[in-house]
Amino acid sequence: MTTLVVDGANVVGSVPDGWWKDRAGAARRLHERLLVADTAYDEIVLVLEGQAKAGVRAGRDAHVTTVHATRDGDAEIREQARRAAEAGERVAVVTADRALAANVSPVQVLSPSWLLDRL
Numbered sequence: 001m002t003t004l005v006v007d008g009a010n011v012v013g014s015v016p017d018g019w020w021k022d023r024a025g026a027a028r029r030l031h032e033r034l035l036v037a038d039t040a041y042d043e044i045v046l047v048l049e050g051q052a053k054a055g056v057r058a059g060r061d062a063h064v065t066t067v068h069a070t071r072d073g074d075a076e077i078r079e080q081a082r083r084a085a086e087a088g089e090r091v092a093v094v095t096a097d098r099a100l101a102a103n104v105s106p107v108q109v110l111s112p113s114w115l116l117d118r119l
Contacts, residue, residue, distance in 0.1 A: 003084040004041035006034065006115065007077055007095035008048045014096060023054030026036070030055045033119040034064045045080045049073035074086035074100045081107050 012019045012026045019026035027048050034044050042063065048056060049069040051072060058068045069076035081104045084091045092108040094115045095101055102111040 001043070001087075001089045003043045003089045003091050004039060004047060004110075005045045005077055005080045005084070005093045006047065006116075007073065007093065007097065007100065007112075008029075008046050008052055009050070009073055010095045010097055010100075011115060012052070013114040014031075015116070023051040027052035027055035031064065031066060033063075035062055037115075039115075039118050043084075043089075045084070047073055047077050047080060049076070052078050061076065074103075077111045078104055 008027055008030060012030055030084050031046060034046060044064045046056070046064060046066045047069055048066060049072065053068045056066045058066050067076060067080060074097065077095070077100060081091050085107060092110050093104045094110045094112060096112050
């Protein structure tokens with residue numbers, strides 16, 4: 001089993017397309033693209049925080065599970081990666097946040113551009 005944990009804020013924020021004017025809409029568009037994305041991962045966990053949570057309900061849609069961070073997004077991403085790794089899954093995290101990337105080790109870290117190239 002393979003799991004891809006997506007830092008929603010970081011991926012959305014990597015493209016200067018006006019996302020800051022409609023964070024919920026940007027999260028919804030990312031979610032829709034993840035549903036049809038061509039990745040080699042069995043499961044995708046999309047972590048949303050703040051205003052973006054209004055764009056996608058928490059829960060599972062096909063192979064994409066949306067998680068609403070109760071604290072900060074980074075803590076939730078670390079928790080989701082930890083859970084998947086402890087379940088014996090191969091895990092990767094998509095983020096450009098260097099501090100977060102350093103704290104999810106030893107899981108693989110992929111860039112937002114890697115993911116966007118597959119959407």
